[in-house]
Amino acid sequence: MTLATLGEQEYPPDDATPATWSSAGQPRLPEHAAPLPRLLAGLAEGRSRSAGLEAHERRFGPLPLPEDAWVDATGWNLGESGRHRRGRRSRAHQARSARRAATRLIDVAERSGLTGRGGAGFPTGRKLRSVAEGSGPTVVVANGAEGEPASRKDRVLLTRAPHLVLDGITLAAFAVGATRAYLAVHDELRLVAGLEATIAARSVAGIDPVPIEVVGIEPRYTASEQTSIVQYLNGGPALPTFTPPRTHERGVAGRPTAVNNVETLAHLALIARYGDRWFRQAGLPASPGTALVTVSGDVAFPAVYEIELGTPVGDAVNRAGGPTERPRAVLMGGYFGTWLPAGLAWPAPMSHPGLREVGAAMGAGILIVLGESSCGLAETARVLRYLADEGAGQCGPCIFGLPALADAMAELAFGGDPTAARRVAGLVRLVEGRGACRHPDGAASLASSAISAFAPDVRWHAGRGACHGVRRPPVLPVPSDLEYW
C-alpha cells in the first residue's frame, strides 16, 4: 500500500502557505493562493466530467495521510494494545506518532472554524473530537443524500469532485479511528455506480485504507436526516429516530458515529492539505471559509456557486446572473427555511450569524429568488403540502398537523378565507418542536415566515381571494409524481 507521504513535522501543514507547500516537493497549486474557487476548482477550467484521480492529485496534491497510519487489514495504527503488540517495538512508536497526527488533524479542523455544511452548522472539529473520544471502534458516515429539492450542491460535488469527498471520508476515518466508512447518496443507479467505480479506482491505487461503502438512500425528504441514515445502516427503515442517544454517542452498530455532510468532508480534505490559516483566508473571522450555495428561482443562471461565507445575499444572486424580474422575496435555507422580503435579504451576509440576525438560517446554502409576478402564499402552500406528504409518518403532531397547516395555507392562498392566516399561526405553534426530528419545525418556520414576509399579500388574499400570481407556473420545485394543484 502506498500512502501519500507527509513528513510528520509538516502534518498537517497548518502554517504552510501554498508557496512553501509546493517548495516541499508537492505539486504547485498557484490557484489556491486565490481564495476562490476551492471545492469547485476543477470546474473553473470548464471541466464537464468528474475529475479523474490523476487530475485530482495533480490539482490538490496527494492525500495527506501519514505513511504508518494504517495497519493492513487490522485497523488504524492508533491503538497501544492488542493486535499491534506482536510487532516490533517500532510498531508502538508508529502508533504513537499516528495517534498524534490524528489528534493534530482534529486540532487543525477545530482551529479552521469549519462548520457542518449540511444545515445545522455544528463545528466539525468538535464533532470529530467527541467521536474520537468515544469508546471502542467508531464509524464515519458521509451524508450526500440531500433531501432538499432545491439543493444541488452535494450532487455537484459527488459527480464533479468525488475525490475531494472521498479524501475527506478517509481523513475523518483516520481522525476518529473509524474502521467502517459509508457514503450515503440518493439511490440512483448512475450515481451509485459512478461512485463505486471511483472508489474502485482509488482502491487500486491503495488510497483509502478503510473501504468506503456507497449506500443508496431513497430520495425522500426525511430520509436524509442523519438519524434516518443511521437507522437504515442498522438494518431499519430510513426514518428519523428519537434522540438521545445522539449519533456521535451511539450510532451505526451502537458505535460512536460521525455523520458529516459531503461538502464538510470536502472542505476537510483541503484543510488537511493546506491548513487552517489557508482556510481562513476566505470568509469572515467568525464564519471562515467558502460554502456551496444553490441559487435558483427567478435568476438568470440557476446553479451551484461557491461563495465566501459572509457574501451578501444580493451578491450571491448576482453571481447567478441576477434576478430576471423585480425580486419580491428570497427563500433562504430551503424548505426548512425562511422567507425574507428582498429588501431585507439583499444586504444580509450569508453566514450562520449573519442570517440569524435577520431571522433566517443558512441551512444547506439554498437560496431561491421569487419575483414579483409570483404569489408567495401559493408557492408556500404547495411546498407545505409536499412537506406534509414527505413526513416520516411517525409522530402524531406531524401526521395531523402538517396536512392541517398545508390546508390552512391553501385556503389563504386560493380561497381567500379571512380566518386562514390566524389558523396558520395557531397550527405553527401546535407543531413546532413536537416531532422526534425537526421536520415539523421546518414546515412551521416556512409557514410563519411566509405570513410575515408576504404580509401585504395576506391582507389582499383575506379580502379578495386568490391573486393573479397563483396562476403563474410554480417557481419552487416539488419533486413528485403527484399534481400539487
Added chain:
Amino acid sequence: MSLRLRVNMIKCTGHGLCAELMPEFIGLDPWGYPIVPRADVPEDLADLAPRAVSDCPTLALLLDRGDRD
C-alpha cells in the same frame, strides 16, 4: 432536584392517560397528543409524574431527574 417530562413522539399514539392524570400540567392538542411544557414539573405534581410515566400504555413518556438546566 428537578423533574422534567419528555415525550417520545414516535412511540406516543395519543391515549391521553398522562393528560388525564396531570391535566394541570399536560394538555392535549386537537389530535389527542400530549403537549408537555418544557419546564420543571411543579412540586405539588411531583408524585404524579412517575405514575404518568409508568401508566403510559406505549411507554412514550420519559422522566428526566437532575439539577441540570
